[in-house]
Amino acid sequence: MRVREGASGTIYAIADVEALHPTPLPAAVRDMADAGIRWIQVRAKRLSGGELFRQLDACCRTLEGSGVDLWVDDRADLAALLPVGGVHVGQTDLPPAVVRLVVGRRAVGPGVRIGLSTHGEEQLLAAAADPDVDVIAVGPVFPTRSKERPDPVVGVGFVRWARERTGKPLVAIGGIDTGNVREVLDAGADAAVVLGGICKGDVKANALRLLAAAEQAGCGST
Numbered sequence: 001m002r003v004r005e006g007a008s009g010t011i012y013a014i015a016d017v018e019a020l021h022p023t024p025l026p027a028a029v030r031d032m033a034d035a036g037i038r039w040i041q042v043r044a045k046r047l048s049g050g051e052l053f054r055q056l057d058a059c060c061r062t063l064e065g066s067g068v069d070l071w072v073d074d075r076a077d078l079a080a081l082l083p084v085g086g087v088h089v090g091q092t093d094l095p096p097a098v099v100r101l102v103v104g105r106r107a108v109g110p111g112v113r114i115g116l117s118t119h120g121e122e123q124l125l126a127a128a129a130d131p132d133v134d135v136i137a138v139g140p141v142f143p144t145r146s147k148e149r150p151d152p153v154v155g156v157g158f159v160r161w162a163r164e165r166t167g168k169p170l171v172a173i174g175g176i177d178t179g180n181v182r183e184v185l186d187a188g189a190d191a192a193v194v195l196g197g198i199c200k201g202d203v204k205a206n207a208l209r210l211l212a213a214a215e216q217a218g219c220g221s222t
Contacts, residue, residue, distance in 0.1 A: 010214040011181075011198075012171050012191040013037045013207065014073075017044040017055070019199035026058040028203050033068045035207035037198075039191060041088055043073040056082055071115070076102040079112050088115035088137070091123060096132035117173070119151040121161070128166035137193060138162045140174020141184055145196065150174070156187045163188025178213040185214065 013032050020028045029040050042059060044052050056072060060082050063070055071086040072079050076099040079087040087099055094102070096114050103112040115135035118124045127136045138159055144150050159172050172184040173193035181192045192214070198206045 009038055010185055010191050011037055011207070011210050012039040012041065012193045013198045014041045014043050014193060014195040015059075016195050016199055017042075017047060019195060020203070023203060025055045026062045028199070029059045029068075029070070030062050031204040032198065032207050033063055033066050035204045036211050037207050038067060039069045039071075041071040041073055041086075041193075043195075045073075049075075049078075053078055053081070056084070060084065071113075079103045080106040084112065086113035086115060086135070088117070088135075090117045091119070096130055100132045115171070118162075119154065124162050125165065128168060133168065135169045135171060136162070136166060137171045137173050138189075139172055139193070141172045142175030142180060144173075144175040156183050159184055159187040159189050178209050181210065181213045182216070 015025060015029050015032065017025055025042065029042070032040055042056055044055065047055070052075065056078055059070060069085040071088055072084050073088050074093050076087050076094055080103045087103060089096065089099060096116055099114050106112070113134040114132060115137055116127045116133045117137045117139070118127050119139070124136065124138060127133045138154060140150050140153050141156060141159060143153055153174070163170055169190045170188065171191045171193050172189035176184060176192045176194050177197040184192050194210055198210060200206070
């Protein structure tokens with residue numbers, strides 16, 4: 001899997017419905033894409049299944065032909081129904097092997113990639129060895145307010161440690177903004193996952209600032 005395509009490939013934006021309110025989700029993902037973000041995950045912890053399906057379908061239509069890699073958080077069932085590029089799960093969600101079975105039945109689009117969150121050495125090594133995991137997320141790298149009960153902070157040093165132990169695409173998450181994105185990319189992360197730093201306020205302006213910070217970090221190589 002090719003992750004970096006210039007600075008645009010170093011920012012993995014999470015379009016969180018609650019954090020974006022009152023901005024509509026499809027409008028927000030369009031703004032992210034227009035700014036140059038090429039990897040977006042839709043997250044909606046409190047929407048009903050039906051409403052999330054409708055909004056995710058609208059996002060897919062909005063981004064059709066844009067080249068954006070659209071992922072969905074947790075919902076393997078919706079990933080099986082819509083032309084998304086991937087589904088991301090956590091340690092307490094469906095195991096990657098089960099997600100693979102669910103999305104393997106879909107009739108639209110190419111195959112779905114699976115991302116898994118990890119929060120320590122044991123989880124990272126397990127994900128690195130799991131053939132059903134395509135992308136590994138590590139974090140939280142810095143303190144974060146985007147989760148009600150965040151895992152303990154792992155720090156930039158853990159990103160560096162993880163990079164030395166897996167050749168899989170590695171993304172760093174947790175408290176990342178324009179001021180520290182360089183640290184995680186320089187530590188070896190293929191992309192920096194950003195939620196609050198992109199969803200709060202002017203989405204397009206936030207995205208442009210993050211991409212500029214990534215470009216200044218000298219991360220335009222593949």
